[in-house]
Amino acid sequence: MAEEILRHDVEDETTLTYEEAVAEAKRCLQCxxxxxVDGCVAHMNIPEMIKKFLEGEGDEARAVAISGNAFPQICGRVCYQEIQCELKCVRNKVNQPVKIGKIERFIGDTYKNPIPKISEPYLGKVAVxxxxxxxLAVVRDLIQENVKVDVFxxxxxxxxxxxxxxxxxxLPNEIVLKQIEELENAGATFNRDQNLSKTFKLADLFERGYDAVFIGVGASADNYLDIQGKTSPKVVSWKKFMEIVNLYDEPMKHTLFCDVTTITCIGGGNVxxxxxxxxxxxxxxAHLVYRRTVDRMPARIEEVQEAHEEGVIFHPLRDPFLVNQREDGKIELNCVVTELFVDEQNPRGLIKNTQENETLLCDMVVMAIGSSVRSLHEEGLETDEYHRILVDETQKTSLDxxxxxxxxxxxxxxxxxxxxxxxxxxxxxxxxLRQTK
Ligand SMILES: Cc1cc2nc3c(=O)[nH]c(=O)nc-3n(C[C@H](O)[C@H](O)[C@H](O)COP(=O)(O)OP(=O)(O)OC[C@H]3O[C@@H](n4cnc5c(N)ncnc54)[C@H](O)[C@@H]3O)c2cc1C
Ligand code: SF4
Known part of the structure; x- marks a missing residue:
């Protein structure tokens, strides 16, 4: 097991029962x-998955899902189906789309496709x-072809x-940890505290005999609003905030959270x-500050509605410009009140500041205005101006x-x-690997 599950007190929206999943699957017209399928980014064969499920071939249905996306349990929970596959479902024209995400989730959770354990001679050795x-997707697809894979x-x-x-x-931790455990059981190794470009270089991996390397380091540099007072210890990034929420058994006992009763979050997206x-x-x-109006927020409509219902206080048309820590430890977030105008050039509208200011009082400010790719210092690895790694259509970089x-x-x-x-x-x-074998 890669690591212990840290939190047990999590809610997970109840999955469909078998009968509900069958009833929903029967709504599919097998177009x-x-x-x-066109609506799915990964072009998963959705009707085939549903067909196999209705024929009683649950494992086969799951295999169809996996051939499109490696982790149906995860995608069934977090994909934005309402703007992807379900948006394109013809059932929309009559009433409701087929609940593809919920069916995928049921199939992913219920059935099994064990990955055979790798054995020598391996097809090759790859570092991820x-x-x-x-x-994780790379690991899954390589390990089932008997490739030795080590994750760093x-x-x-x-x-x-x-x-x-x-x-x-x-997305409960257990779901993710189960996928990792399955990959470990099949023979992948997971190595923690291994920082590419800091604790090791790409060249070291080739010296250690790896045939190929996959870089999937994400976009982990926090974007900070450039306002006065942003370096206050009471101003944190969404990453710091969510890391404590997700990984600590009792987040409210964390030193950063223990005195916090009120936060103000800056941003209007899903994060x-x-x-x-x-x-x-x-x-x-929880207060939310956003420069435009609520209907212009980039977040999903249902997330905004649920946040409203859960008691989040929205402050649209506010643009923060100063964080001030008072002597009593409280934080003042000073915002200028904005106005939004129709703009032919910008569909999201033109923002103009008014003369009016508003000050919000809280214990912590959380910046949630996006992330960028952190620069890797690897000679010959070509990136664009935003440090995004340049690849061709096969995901190959500028390095062999x-x-x-x-x-x-x-x-x-x-x-x-x-x-x-x-x-x-x-x-x-x-x-x-097959060509060079
Ligand atoms: C709060 C939040 C909520 C989201 N919700 C959704 C959602 O509901 N649905 C959805 O589809 N998408 C969602 N997204 C986006 C989605 O999670 C990302 O697009 C996705 O995780 C990107 O995957 P990745 O593997 O490229 O990168 P990541 O998930 O960022 O993983 C990169 C990994 O590389 C590691 N790493 C970084 N640098 C190094 C290094 N130098 N050496 C070794 N390891 C390194 C990191 O620690 C990390 O573990 C959300 C994003 C955020 C921030
Ligand atoms: S569009 Fe909807 S009804 Fe048609 S095959 Fe896809 S899921 Fe089934």
């Missing part, structure tokens, strides 16, 4: 032109840097954003929603036998995009 979804992760736990970012009420909704679950008061995928290549995107690039890279690595 010949498969619009839902980073244990987020992109890296800079943190002391595995799973990337699946562990430290996405809150457990949406900001995860922060404020997690804060509410810890019993904190080095592949990359996930957010490190695309910038912050989604789990299914990371899984897709991981699968693509695994395919290319397998081609390389």
């Amino acid at each position: 010949k032109h498969k619009p839902c 840097i980073g244990s987020g979804p992109a890296g 992760e800079k943190k002391n736990y595995f799973g990337g954003v699946l562990r430290y970012g996405i809150p457990q009420f949406r 900001a929603m995860d922060v404020v909704r997690s804060a509410r679950r810890l019993g904190m008061q 036998s080095v592949y990359a995928g996930g957010d490190a290549v695309t910038g912050s995107l989604t789990v299914i995009h990371a899984l897709k690039t991981g699968k693509n890279a695994a395919r290319s690595i397998l081609d390389q």
Whole structure:
């Protein structure tokens, strides 16, 4: 087992019962032109998965899902189906789309496709840097082809954003740890505290006999609003905040949280929603500050609605400019009140500051305005101006036998995009190993 499960007191939205899953699957019309498949980033064969499930071939149905995306249990929980496969489902024209995500989740949770344990002689030896979804997808696809895979992760736990970012009420730790355990049981090794470019270099890996390397280091550099007072210890990034929420048994006993009753989060995307909704679950008061109006927030509508229902206090049309720590330890977040105007050039509208200011009082400010790719210092590894690693259509980088995928290549995107690039890279690595064997 890679590591102990740290938190047990998590909610997980109840999955469909078998009868509910069958009833939902029966709504699928098995469309010949498969619009839902076009809507899926990974082009998972959704009607085939549903067909196999209804024929009583649960394991086969799961295998169909896995051939599109490595981890149906995870995607069934976190994919944005309402703007992907379910948006394209023809059932939308009549009433509701088929609940593809819930069916996928049921199949992923219920059935099994054991990965055989690897044995010598191996097809090759591959190093995977980073244990987020992109890296895990590579591990899964290589290990089942009898490739020896070693994962190198800079943190002391595995799973990337699946562990430290996405809150457990949406994706419980157990689900992620189970996938990692399965890969370990099949023969993959997971090595913690291994930081590429700091504790080792790419060249070291080739000297140690690896045939290929996959880089899936994500987009882990926090973006900070450049305002006065941003370096106060009471101003933290979403990453720090969510790491404590997700990885500590009793987050409210953490030194950073123990005196916090009220937070103010800056941002309007899904990450900001995860922060404020997690804060509410810890019993904190949660305020959200956003420069535009609520309907212009980039977050999913249902996340915004749920945050409202859970008691998050929204402060739209506010642009923070100063953080001030008072003598009593409280934090003042000073915002200018903004106005939003229609702008032909920008569909999200033009923001103008008014003369009015507002000060919000809290114990901690959380910045949730996105992340960027951290620069890797590896000679010959070409990146763009935002440090995103440049790859060709096979995920190959500018360096021989080095592949990359996930957010490190695309910038912050989604789990299914990371899984897709991981699968693509695994395919290319397998081609390389077979050609050089
Ligand atoms: C709070 C939050 C919520 C999200 N919710 C959703 C959601 O509901 N649905 C969805 O589809 N997407 C969601 N996303 C986006 C999604 O999680 C990411 O797109 C996805 O995790 C990217 O996968 P990755 O494997 O490329 O990178 P990551 O998940 O970031 O994993 C990268 C791994 O590499 C490690 N690493 C970094 N640098 C090094 C190094 N130098 N050496 C070794 N290891 C290194 C990191 O520690 C990490 O474990 C969310 C993102 C956040 C932040
Ligand atoms: S579009 Fe909807 S109804 Fe048609 S095959 Fe896909 S899931 Fe089934």
